[in-house]
Amino acid sequence: xxxxxxxxxxxxxxxxxxxxxxxxxxxxxxxxxxxxxxxxxxxxxxxxxxxxxxxxxxxxxxxxxxxxxxxxxxxxxxxxxxxxxxxxxxxxxxxxxxxxxxxxxxxxxxxxxxxxxxxxxxxxxxxxxxxxxxxxxxxxxxxxxxxxxxxxxxxxxxxxxxxxxxxxxxxxxxxxxxxxxxxxxxxxxxxxxxxxxxxxxxxxxxxxxxxxxxxxxxxxxxxxxxxxxxxxxxxxxxxxxxxxxxxxxxxxxxxxx
Numbered sequence: 001x002x003x004x005x006x007x008x009x010x011x012x013x014x015x016x017x018x019x020x021x022x023x024x025x026x027x028x029x030x031x032x033x034x035x036x037x038x039x040x041x042x043x044x045x046x047x048x049x050x051x052x053x054x055x056x057x058x059x060x061x062x063x064x065x066x067x068x069x070x071x072x073x074x075x076x077x078x079x080x081x082x083x084x085x086x087x088x089x090x091x092x093x094x095x096x097x098x099x100x101x102x103x104x105x106x107x108x109x110x111x112x113x114x115x116x117x118x119x120x121x122x123x124x125x126x127x128x129x130x131x132x133x134x135x136x137x138x139x140x141x142x143x144x145x146x147x148x149x150x151x152x153x154x155x156x157x158x159x160x161x162x163x164x165x166x167x168x169x170x171x172x173x174x175x176x177x178x179x180x181x182x183x184x185x186x187x188x189x190x191x192x193x194x195x196x197x198x199x200x201x202x203x204x205x206x207x208x209x210x211x212x213x214x215x216x217x218x219x220x221x222x223x224x225x226x227x228x229x230x231x232x233x234x235x236x237x238x239x240x241x242x243x244x245x246x247x248x249x250x251x252x253x254x255x256x257x
Contacts, residue, residue, distance in 0.1 A: 041257045042076035042236075046088070050248035054212040055096075055194060062101055064209055066194070068094035070112055070138075074252075081120075088114040092140040094165070096196055098207055102150050105198065105207070107163055110142025114167075128177025132184070139166045147200050161198040167191070171218050183221040190214060190245055216245030224256075233257045 048070040055064035072090035079085065092112040097104045116136025123130050144161040146153060173186035192211035199205070220240030227235040236254035 040078055042074075042078075042084075042086075042254050043257070044072075044074040044076070044236075044238075044252050044254040046070075046072040046074055046090075046250065046252040048072070048248060048250045050246055052248075053192070053246035055192075055209040056212045057098075057207065057209040059206045059208070063099045064097065064207060065099060066094060066096050068092060068107070070140075072112065072114070072138075074254075083120075084118045086116055086118070086136075088112070088138060092142060092165075094140070094142065094163075096163075096194070096207055103205060103207065104148040105163075105196065106145045106148075107142035108145045110140050110163075112138065112140040114138025116169075128175075128182075130175045132173045132175060132186075134169075134171040134173060136169050137167065138169075139164070141165075144198055147198060147205075149200065157201055159199040160204075162195060164193075164195040166193045173218065180225075181221050181223055183219075185217070185219045188216045188218045188242060188245065190216060211245060213245040216242050218242045220250075231255065 050067055050070070053066045055066055057064050070090065070092045072088040074086055074088045076084050076086040090112045091109050092107070093109050094107045095104065096107075114137050116134065119133045121131045121133055141164055144158060144163055147158055168191045169188060170190075171186050171188040173184045175182055175184035190211060191214065194207075194209055196207040196209075197205065218240065219242075220238065223237040225235045225237065227233075234256045236252075236256060238250075238252040238254065240250045240252075242248070242250075
């Protein structure tokens with residue numbers, strides 16, 4: 001019966017989290033006392049698909065949205081039982097849209113980078129409960145590939161194009177151990193600044209802005225597994241959801257050395 005209840009709890013947790021997914025807060029299972037001898041460092045591959053993020057424009061009352069993909073190689077160093085630092089390096093591919101003026105611009109694949117920390121604030125060992133603080137920055141500076149205005153595509157006369165995006169994100173996460181799974185849920189505070197300016201046919205456009213919703217909910221799980229027959233270390237499969245502030249999907253594969 002106990003095993004059945006745990007299975008049902010994990011299933012309900014994933015069903016609730018399934019409708020929307022986004023950029024990862026990191027995998028909290030990395031900050032744990034278990035297997036401390038294998039927790040000196042981690043190397044992760046992360047894929048992040050953002051389906052919609054609402055933007056508040058700086059220069060108009062129009063509605064704007066952003067979507068795209070982020071791919072990161074993430075390196076984590078464990079300082080002690082309670083603290084991890086990590087850096088990210090990868091690429092992004094983004095699209096920005098003004099839904100009122102019907103202007104869209106698509107970016108080239110661009111360099112993406114970031115870093116952050118994960119701090120375990122509290123742990124209650126009998127039920128494997130952890131309270132974790134994650135803070136991070138990530139950004140990208142891609143070139144603008146093309147601009148679409150009222151279904152006409154302009155690619156040859158784009159001038160003075162500039163796109164810059166900076167993200168600061170803080171998450172307070174609570175995690176439990178349910179059998180082989182480490183599900184977690186929490187609240188996220190996000191600040192995103194976008195500088196998006198270009199000139200098409202001698203007309204200047206400014207789609208710069210900030211994220212409309214600053215607070216969101218985060219949910220996910222980590223699944224550690226043994227793959228020492230393949231490579232040295234412990235594997236961790238991670239899936240994470242974030243909704244309200246944006247909608248997307250994230251997944252990661254980690255090797256803990």
